[in-house]
Amino acid sequence: MLAILGILSAIWLLVLVGTVLIFHFIIPLSLFHSFFLNSIVKALLSGILVLIWLGVFIGLTNAFVRNYIVQKPIESSQ
Amino acid sequence: MFDIEFFLLKALLLGGISFLTCFFGTFWLIGYLKSKNMTVMDYFKANKPQIPRPAGPAIVGAIALGELALFVINGSYAALALLLVTLICGIIGIVDDFHTLSGYVKTALLLAGGLPIIAIQYLVPNAHVFNPHFYLPLYSVPTNIPLIYPLLVIVAIPVTSNTINTIDVLNGVASGFTLIALVPVGFAIGLRVALGKGNPGTFLLMVPVLAATFAFYYFHRYPSKIFPGDSGALALGAAYGALAITGGVEVVAVIAILPAIMNSFFFLSSVRRLIEHRKIKNRPTAVLEDSRIVATKDPKAPVTLVRLITATKPLSELQIGKEIFKLAAFTALLAGITAVLTWVIVIGK
Numbered sequence: 225m226l227a228i229l230g231i232l233s234a235i236w237l238l239v240l241v242g243t244v245l246i247f248h249f250i251i252p253l254s255l256f257h258s259f260f261l262n263s264i265v266k267a268l269l270s271g272i273l274v275l276i277w278l279g280v281f282i283g284l285t286n287a288f289v290r291n292y293i294v295q296k297p298i299e300s301s302q
Numbered sequence: 303m304f305d306i307e308f309f310l311l312k313a314l315l316l317g318g319i320s321f322l323t324c325f326f327g328t329f330w331l332i333g334y335l336k337s338k339n340m341t342v343m344d345y346f347k348a349n350k351p352q353i354p355r356p357a358g359p360a361i362v363g364a365i366a367l368g369e370l371a372l373f374v375i376n377g378s379y380a381a382l383a384l385l386l387v388t389l390i391c392g393i394i395g396i397v398d399d400f401h402t403l404s405g406y407v408k409t410a411l412l413l414a415g416g417l418p419i420i421a422i423q424y425l426v427p428n429a430h431v432f433n434p435h436f437y438l439p440l441y442s443v444p445t446n447i448p449l450i451y452p453l454l455v456i457v458a459i460p461v462t463s464n465t466i467n468t469i470d471v472l473n474g475v476a477s478g479f480t481l482i483a484l485v486p487v488g489f490a491i492g493l494r495v496a497l498g499k500g501n502p503g504t505f506l507l508m509v510p511v512l513a514a515t516f517a518f519y520y521f522h523r524y525p526s527k528i529f530p531g532d533s534g535a536l537a538l539g540a541a542y543g544a545l546a547i548t549g550g551v552e553v554v555a556v557i558a559i560l561p562a563i564m565n566s567f568f569f570l571s572s573v574r575r576l577i578e579h580r581k582i583k584n585r586p587t588a589v590l591e592d593s594r595i596v597a598t599k600d601p602k603a604p605v606t607l608v609r610l611i612t613a614t615k616p617l618s619e620l621q622i623g624k625e626i627f628k629l630a631a632f633t634a635l636l637a638g639i640t641a642v643l644t645w646v647i648v649i650g651k
Contacts, residue, residue: 225625228610229632232560236636239557240439240643247441286571289605292613 227292231285242277246270309502312375313509320368320510324517327360332521332528342529346472346619348593356399356531361518362392365541368510376503379422379429380548384507384541386418391463391540395533408532412460415540419459419547420452430501432547439553439643455547462543462559467535468569469562471608472623474523476535480515480542482630483558484508486637487542490551493645504549511541524620553644558637561629565607572604587612594618 250269256262335341335354344353369385372378394411397403403411423431434451435444447454470476488508494500515538521527530538546555556563584603587595594616597609611617611625 225611225628228561228564228607228629231564232629232633232636235560235564236557236633236640239553240640243438244440247438247445282571286568286605289568289610290601292610 227288231288235281238277238281242273245273309506312372313506315375316368316371316506316509317513319371320364320513321517323367324360324364324514325520327363328357328518328521328528331357331360335528344473344526346589346593346595347525353526353529355529356396356533357518357521357528358392358395358399358531358533358535358537361514361530361534362388362537364514364517365510365537368513369507372506372510376506378503378507379426380431380504380507383419383422383431384511384544384548386422387415387459387544388537388541390418391415391459392533392537395467395531395536398532398536409460409464412463412536412540413456415459415463416456419455419544423452433550435550436552437550437644439640440647454552458547458552459540459543462546462555463536463539465559465562465566466539466542467532468566469607469626470530470535471606472524472619472626473526474519475623475626476530476538477515477519477522478623478627479559479562479630480538481512481519482627482634483542483555483637484512484515484545486558486634486641487545487549487551487555488512489638490554490641490644491549493641494550497645499645500550507548508545511538511545524623551641554637554641557640558630558634560633560636561607561626568605568607568610590616595622 250266250273253266253269254262255265332354335356340354341352342355344351365388366385369381369388372381373385391412394403394408394415398408419431422429432451432455434448435446436451437444466476466480469479488505491500491505491508495502495505518530518534522530542555542559546552549555584600585598586600586603586606586609588598589595595608595612595618596616597612603609607626607629608622611622617625
């Protein structure tokens with residue numbers, strides 16, 4: 225149960241952190257004079273951040289969950 | 303000026319209509335389905351009893367009647383949209399109950415579930431079904447996404463309806479889980495109204511859904527006297543998704559059903575395709591002689607929430623249900639905190 229609560233908490237924190245990163249740091253960026261170019265850059269950076277987040281999260285949790293289920297010994301029944 | 307007494311009266315009326323419709327409708331369906339031998343085996347019980355299924359028509363009818371009453375009383379087009387979304391997804395579920403649809407076909411059909419929301423918003427003047435201003439936690443300014451939001455609506459309904467459907471694995475779980483998830487959604491809507499960022503009428507949208515789910519839970523809780531079937535589970539999920547959209551509490555609603563999303567996510571990433579759970583050959587769990595459920599060690603079996611919960615020790619169906627409700631309560635708390643972080647505590651401009 226603790227493992228599942230940990231995964232749920234991690235997802236929730238990542239949503240909050242992702243929101244802060246994207247909307248407080250990436251969106252206010254103004255690297256170019258062109259509005260169009262700035263929009264492209266912001267969309268790309270946000271997309272890359274989300275993909276990295278998803279990739280790391282999917283990889284780690286899948287590996288953890290599979291190990292947790294397959295390797296964890298089952299307690300003897302009471 | 304806001305008349306609280308009239309508001310409470312409307313809430314009681316809507317809740318009463320939906321609760322009584324679902325309660326007596328489900329009661330009648332139990333007898334009717336048994337008389338027609340429309341039952342399925344309760345797999346996790348020692349004596350493998352036959353349980354009537356589906357209760358979807360009662361759930362769909364109750365939510366639809368309640369939302370129709372709200373549309374008539376308040377002229378709320380959001381209620382009409384929610385009614386139609388629930389109806390469409392409930393009908394798709396009924397078809398699936400009697401002629402099992404493939405995962406891809408069902409998902410494609412469920413895309414139509416979001417269409418009433420879009421259609422009414424853009425075809426009916428001043429309908430105000432949803433607001434394309436997307437509120438995010440810790441960010442004071444809502445993000446206006448007028449082009450992307452309708453696409454998210456179309457995708458959201460199949461996601462929420464399938465998510466609740468995939469958590470319908472044990473007695474009472476789908477309805478109990480939805481009940482718990484509705485608490486932070488109601489809190490978030492109430493918070494928006496209290497802070498002047500929402501219409502009090504939006505809160506009434508939730509009442510028929512809550513009342514119908516509560517009435518159904520009475521029969522669905524362990525040991526179940528009736529199963530919701532795909533019609534009931536898809537309708538509940540669709541109503542939940544439509545409520546999140548019309549109430550403008552999308553992120554809170556997603557956080558509240560995280561355990562179910564996690565269940566769907568792990569299942570999909572394990573099997574890597576949309577497949578009916580009945581067609582899975584490598585079982586994620588096994589039933590012991592004393593009816594307790596334990597996770598299998600088969601590395602090819604899909605990862606599911608129940609498999610995770612029973613990974614360390616066998617548990618009875620009732621115990622697993624309680625563990626799922628504890629997880630739902632935990633994410634409901636996180637969703638409530640998210641609501642506060644979205645509309646009360648914000649950073650920046």
